[in-house]
Amino acid sequence: MDDAERVEQLRALEELKSAAAAAQAQITAAFVASQRAEQEAAGVPRRDVGKGIAAQVALARRESPHRGNTLVGVATALVAEMPHTLAALAAGVLSEHRAQLMVKETACLTREDRARVDAEVCGDLDRVATLGNRRLAAAAAKAACRLDPHAVAERAAYAVRERRVSLRPAPDTMVWLTALLPVAEGVACYAALTKTADTARAAGDQRGRGQIMADTLVERVTGQTQASAVPVSISLVMTDKTLLAGDPEPGHVAGYGPIPAQTARDLVRAADRAWLRRLYTHPTSGQLVAADSVARCFPAGLAALIATRDQTCRTPWCDAPVRHTDHIQPAATGGPTSLANGQGLCEACNQAKQAARWRSRVTHDGTRAGPHTVALTTPTGHTYTSRAPDPPGTTTAPPGKPRLDLVFDAPWILAA
Ligand SMILES: [Zn+2]
Numbered sequence: 001m002d003d004a005e006r007v008e009q010l011r012a013l014e015e016l017k018s019a020a021a022a023a024q025a026q027i028t029a030a031f032v033a034s035q036r037a038e039q040e041a042a043g044v045p046r047r048d049v050g051k052g053i054a055a056q057v058a059l060a061r062r063e064s065p066h067r068g069n070t071l072v073g074v075a076t077a078l079v080a081e082m083p084h085t086l087a088a089l090a091a092g093v094l095s096e097h098r099a100q101l102m103v104k105e106t107a108c109l110t111r112e113d114r115a116r117v118d119a120e121v122c123g124d125l126d127r128v129a130t131l132g133n134r135r136l137a138a139a140a141a142k143a144a145c146r147l148d149p150h151a152v153a154e155r156a157a158y159a160v161r162e163r164r165v166s167l168r169p170a171p172d173t174m175v176w177l178t179a180l181l182p183v184a185e186g187v188a189c190y191a192a193l194t195k196t197a198d199t200a201r202a203a204g205d206q207r208g209r210g211q212i213m214a215d216t217l218v219e220r221v222t223g224q225t226q227a228s229a230v231p232v233s234i235s236l237v238m239t240d241k242t243l244l245a246g247d248p249e250p251g252h253v254a255g256y257g258p259i260p261a262q263t264a265r266d267l268v269r270a271a272d273r274a275w276l277r278r279l280y281t282h283p284t285s286g287q288l289v290a291a292d293s294v295a296r297c298f299p300a301g302l303a304a305l306i307a308t309r310d311q312t313c314r315t316p317w318c319d320a321p322v323r324h325t326d327h328i329q330p331a332a333t334g335g336p337t338s339l340a341n342g343q344g345l346c347e348a349c350n351q352a353k354q355a356a357r358w359r360s361r362v363t364h365d366g367t368r369a370g371p372h373t374v375a376l377t378t379p380t381g382h383t384y385t386s387r388a389p390d391p392p393g394t395t396t397a398p399p400g401k402p403r404l405d406l407v408f409d410a411p412w413i414l415a416a
Contacts (some may be wrong), residue, residue, distance in 0.1 A: 006242070010018050012089075014092065014095070015091075015092025016092070017092070017095070017096070018089050018090070018091075018092040018094060018095055018096065019089075019090055019091075019092055021089055021095075021099070022078075022086055022089040022090035022095035022099075023181075023211070024075070025059075025074065025075040025078045025079060025084075025086065025089070025099075026075075026079055027081035028057055028071060028072060028075035028076075029075045029078075029080065031053070031056075031057065032050075032053055032057075032072055032075070034378070035047075035053045035056075036049055036050060036053070038379075039051075039356065041107075043278075044356055048355070048356075051351065051352065051354070051355040051356075051377075052352045052353075052354075052356075052358055052379070053072065054068040054069045054071070054072040054352075055068055055315075055348075055349070055355075055378075056068075056378045056379070056380065056382075057071055057072055058071070058317065058318075059316065059317070059376075059382070059384050060377060060382070062316070063316045063317055064317055064319060064320065065315065065318050065320075065346075065348045065349055065352060066318075066320070066348065069348075070100070074099065074103045077103045077106075077107075077114075078099060078103065081111055081115060081118070082102065082103065082106070082114065082115070082118040082122075083115075083118065084118045084123050085099050085102045085103070085118050085122045086099070086123035087122075087123045087125075088125055088128055090190060091125060093125050093128055093129045094122070094128060094136075097133070098131075098133060098136050101133060101136055101137045101140070102118070102121065102122065102136070102140055102310065103354045104118075104136050104137075105117075105140035105141045105144060105253050106118070106140055106144055106153040107155070108144070108148070108152060108154065108155035109144055109147065109148055109151055110148070110151075112149050113144070113147045113151075114155065115142040115336030116143070116147060117140055117144055117147065120143050120235050121136070121139045121140050121143060143167050144390030150225050159182075160182050160188050162180065163179075163180055163181055163182065164179070164180050165177070165178070165180075166178050166179075166180075167255070169256050169257055173256075173259050173263055175256065179215075186276070193213040193216055193217060194209075196212065196213070196216045197209045197210075197212040197213045197216065199252065200212050213387065229260060235253070235254035235255075235304075236251055236252070236253050236254075236259075236264060236267060236268070237251060237252045237254075237308060237391060237392055238250075238251035238252070238261070238264045238392055241390050242261045242264060242265070242392065243264075243265065243268065245262060246261075248261050249261060249392055250264070250392060251263075251392055252311070252391070252392050254307070254308065255321060257311075258392075287338060302325075302337070302338075302339065302342065303342075304326040305327070305339060305407035306325050306339060306342040306343065306344050307344050308323045309344075309366075309372065309388050309389075309391070310322060310343060310344035310388055310389070310392075311340070311344075311389050312344075312346075313345050313346035313349050314343040314344055314349075314374060314386045314388070315345065315346070315349040315352075315376070315385055315386065316376070316385070317344060317385050318348075318349055320346035320347075320349070321346065321349070322344030322345065322346065323345070323347045323350070324344070324345050324346070324347065324348055324350040325342050325343070325344060325345075326343050326344070326345045327341055327342065327343065327369065328341050328342065328343050328355065328360045328361065328362050328374055329341055329360070329361065329362070339374065340362055340364075340365035340366060340367070341362060343360075343374055343386070353376075355379075357378075357379035357380065358376070358377070358378060359376075359377040360374055360375070360376050360377070361374070361375050361377075362374055362386070363375045366388065371387050371388045371389075372387075372388040373385055373386065373387050373388070374386040
């Protein structure tokens, strides 16, 4: 193959991906309609119809339930209301992402207005092929503003209700703390931080502008006078050898993920005080099997142990934080309140699991070799395996040897 052919192939494969996305949209829309009809026929109460459908789409596509919701919304809109956008996707002229932008920018419009924007922006395939993400979204937004300015303004008011703060891991033991804010408030926050940094720098502060802004944000949010002295509560799991014998096995911070052994030791050393909880791991499976105090274990301690074992929601491909401790076999049908029968789920997955004809069953309780596993079966009969993550030390511990994990429940003082 020469380079000209390689370029042709790249283009052809891109068009194939778009065409596949269009086919997936059509299949998704048909699946949603069929599942809803089935639920209605089975006498599912009106307010529960639709539950668990997007979660099945998410599992099939190996995506999170949150993304499953988006995919279902986009597919339904494309198939039912936006034939030109769907045709552009099928022809390989629009990517899946751009088709989603079209759906998003017209979400507040009536069916008729949406169809008008669809025809206006995507009716001409040659023209739409030349538009990048921003220009495509702008073209759709402009048409929407012209057709129904009231709906666009109303959507802006609705968007304000979606304001929130979120946290996600970044490389090198850092995190992204992000806030979704109304434009005036967001710009005001940024301007206040910039101004503080500029004033401090003018007065001889040696820190960089970005560093001062970050420190000021932490100080003002936590009410501390120094960013480095913020008391926080973190849960850190590491092996006894990592803590005491300089072993390189990484530790694990709840809500973040693995951290280097030395960073874990530094956190412990810097802590003002720490609560220590011993967790016992099974000699052959390496899985967490018990905490040292049964009295504290039940129920808050057991829930904490399950959250430590599972780290994030146990639904495959869902990385959301654990919000609920779920009985895998429902308590109502005799499922015990135990480590083996418990799993950490996020809010959305806990709800999806309540929908009709979803079944969960423990396939491995974690006391024999191998991790705790749960089989999740959806209404169509597809089964997905949820496997508990390995606690620190599992891969390096010699088989057959009992091992001890340490969990520190702070409050930490991350003082210099
Ligand atoms: Zn989940």
